[in-house]
Amino acid sequence: MAHQKLTNRDITFFYENSALVLGRENRPVALPENDSAAIATVVREWLKGPRTPTLARSLPPDTILRGAYLLPEGNAIVDLGGPTLVSGWQTGSN
Numbered sequence: 683m684a685h686q687k688l689t690n691r692d693i694t695f696f697y698e699n700s701a702l703v704l705g706r707e708n709r710p711v712a713l714p715e716n717d718s719a720a721i722a723t724v725v726r727e728w729l730k731g732p733r734t735p736t737l738a739r740s741l742p743p744d745t746i747l748r749g750a751y752l753l754p755e756g757n758a759i760v761d762l763g764g765p766t767l768v769s770g771w772q773t774g775s776n
Contacts, residue, residue, distance in 0.1 A: 686719065688712040695728050697737035705737045721758050722750035742766035 731739035
């Protein structure tokens with residue numbers, strides 16, 4: 683199995699803060715050169731939740747990435763799952 687070259691990049695993630703607005707958090711992420719693989723890597727890192735104590739995770743902690751796809755025209759599709767989402771997560775939007 684060939685190893686894919688990784689490049690560290692600073693990625694900005696957004697999570698909700700106590701004022702119900704988005705707060706930003708920057709962190710370095712080792713990304714593969716392949717754009718489709720990079721999308722999956724970024725989403726998995728985002729799903730880990732914030733490192734900053736004043737920020738809250740955006741999705742339930744049992745959320746998993748089932749797939750990430752990059753379409754030819756540049757749109758990305760992210761398929762999320764996990765027990766809470768599958769059972770009908772009761773939430774709204776702000």
